[in-house]
Amino acid sequence: MIVVQNKYISYIFERKPFFYLAIAGILCILLFFLAIALGSEVIPLSNVIQSLFGKGQGTSQFIIQELRLPRAITALLAGGSLAVAGAIVQVVIKNPLTSPDLLGINSGGTVGAMFYLFFFQSFVPFLFFPIFVFAGSAMAIAILLFFLKNKIETFRLILIGLALNSIFAAITTASLIYTNEKLGSILYVWTIGSTYGVSSQSAQIMLVISVILMFLILPLSRILNLHVYPDEIVVNAGEKLPEQRRALLLISVLFSTVAVAYVGPVGFVGLIAPHLAKKIIPRDYFFILPFTFLLGAILTLFADILGRTWNPPYEFPLGVFTTMIGAPYFIYILLKMEGRRI
Amino acid sequence: MKNPILILLMCLVVLVTMSIVNVLFGHQFYSFQTLVDSFTQYNAQDPEHYILQNIRIPRAVIAILVGACLGMSGLLIQAITQNPMASPCIFGINAGAGFFVVLGILIFKDLSLVGVMIFSFIGASIAGFIVLILANMVNYSPVKIALVGIVLTALITSLTSIIIINNGGDPQEVLRWTTGSLTDRPAVDLRFMLGVTVLFVLVSFMAFQLNLFALGNDTAKALGQNIFLWRFVFSMFVILFAGFSVAIAGAIGFIGLIIPHVSRKLFGQEYKLLIPASILLGANFLLLADLLTRLIVPRTSLPIGLTMSVIGAPFLLYLAKQRKIA
Secondary structure: OEEEEOOOOEEEEOOHHHHHHHHHHHHHHHHHHHHHHOOOOOOOHHHHHHHHOOOOOHHHHHHHHHHHHHHHHHHHHHHHHHHHHHHHHHHHOOOOOOOOOOOOHHHHHHHHHHHHHHHHOOOOOHHHHHHHHHHHHHHHHHHHHHHHOOOOOHHHHHHHHHHHHHHHHHHHHHHHHHOOHHHHHHHHHHHHOOOOOOOHHHHHHHHHHHHHHHHHHHHHHHHHHHHOOOHHHHHHOOOOHHHHHHHHHHHHHHHHHHHHHHOOOOOOHHHHHHHHHHHHOOOOHHHHHHHHHHHHHHHHHHHHHHHHHOOOOOOOOHHHHHHHHHHHHHHHHHHHOOOOOO | OOOHHHHHHHHHHHHHHHHHHHHHOOOOOOOHHHHHHHHHOOOOOOHHHHHHHHHHHHHHHHHHHHHHHHHHHHHHHHHHHOOOOOOOOOOOHHHHHHHHHHHHHHHOOOOOHHHHHHHHHHHHHHHHHHHHHHHHHOOOOHHHHHHHHHHHHHHHHHHHHHHHHHOOOOHHHHHHHHOOOOOOOOOOOHHHHHHHHHHHHHHHHOHHHHHHHHOOHHHHHHOOOOHHHHHHHHHHHHHHHHHHHHHHHOOOOOHHHHHHHHHHHHHOOOHHHHHHHHHHHHHHHHHHHHHHHHHHOOOOOOOHHHHHHHHHHHHHHHHHHOHHHO
């Protein structure tokens, strides 16, 4: 136990969460360096570290600064943000089987992105692109809440999510068909989730937004801890349930927007990372949230490395591999849930 | 509307009318006289005859066959799993068939229609049996089976992407198999039509066993039904019908989900009526959807799978309102 006590605050921390966070952090950093080093041309780790501190030279410096580093950063942040978005949604909806992708929130964001590309691209700068993604995701969750009418049942939740997903996927596919072949192909890869061709500017914007969002959600972890309990208890504890629910969902949508806008609607990260995190660190969301972030980041970094090194020169979108890892794990969770209420 | 036979006959009349309307209308309208002429005095030089005989009619035939097969497989899969959410699309059977067709085309460059069908059947069987085994493991809980199916579909789609990219293909090709379409499909000849009809007749003779499934597992067992055997038999039929449709038109969603519900609304629980009803309604539905797609979005060949998703999504919301399912 670690005790922090002074005039203003008094906290008791367990030691274990710090230990797990440290392990996940080290793993994440390791994969981050690997993601920069590995690729069609392998760069020795010493060179990687040198050029990260601005002492690199020649082509490897260019490859790292302009190509690999933005990709590694966006992969890391996309996985992390989607995982946190999933963790928040799972608490608020009170269902461990939901995630931004199963509920149709990410595919709503994809439709928003298509809207931008077809109607607004000519006169709205790319900087505002995430706003369209956010609008699409927010629309999806608004429709979801409208049909749920505050009574959250697993069966209806999944059906409505499926309905949203299928209609949004139809719109996206239709848009892909109507673009020219080359753009359609690039866009299709993005709809699976890929770091292909991200700029260093995108990486910087993502970094700033995710850090701000993390600072926004961490102080709210106390509320998240409370929302785990049934609605009546939350209300009896004096919390404003509907308002908090809406605020938390808004933050969750912001998190997923960051990922969807720059890397695409990566599947299953928002589902399995929080699940795994809660298994390892129970109870306190002050630790669960950063841990989930790291687990999601590890997953997408790994998928990105795999996608680039599996069979070069072909490049696989990282979403393909997160699905390959996430889907079996999800089925495993389902099978183990025997006897519960769904 | 007391007499169900009368309703069935009406469905048949509608089907004939719909087929003719589907053939005549489109980007360009042809008169009924031209259609009759193209049969009685076919003139290969006449572009109208050519289009009717070689594009419009084969397309309508495919729509009828695929619609009927998907409606039928949906009815069977809902009967044996006793799950109102079951359908070959949601269970990932369509995706499995699509994956193996892509695999087959990559291995053998020029795959004939029969070859495509064989691969499609293999894929449908593998995906179908995985879903049924998992369904058994979760005690046929509707929500869990549906989730397993959704996740399996995502998994198979990813696998399809991987093999396509691995062979240097355009990743977008996946869309050709994950969204069904009636455009540029190989014409179906008489053998297939005959084969499908024989299968339909075969299933009709087993309607009694399907009625037993509807009574619930315990009652069916008490009445002497070998549940395991019949589940297996009907799964085979589901796979044949779904595999056939995917091989011809790709994975068209939602028909297998919607048609059984509509049939049950019209005809109750008697499978002797539900079987022909699903066949006729399925064919009607796909013909109508195809016609609408061509009339609303002319000139471009919008895949019919997309129209089906747009029609199907509100249906899912309707299902979500039916509380008793959960």
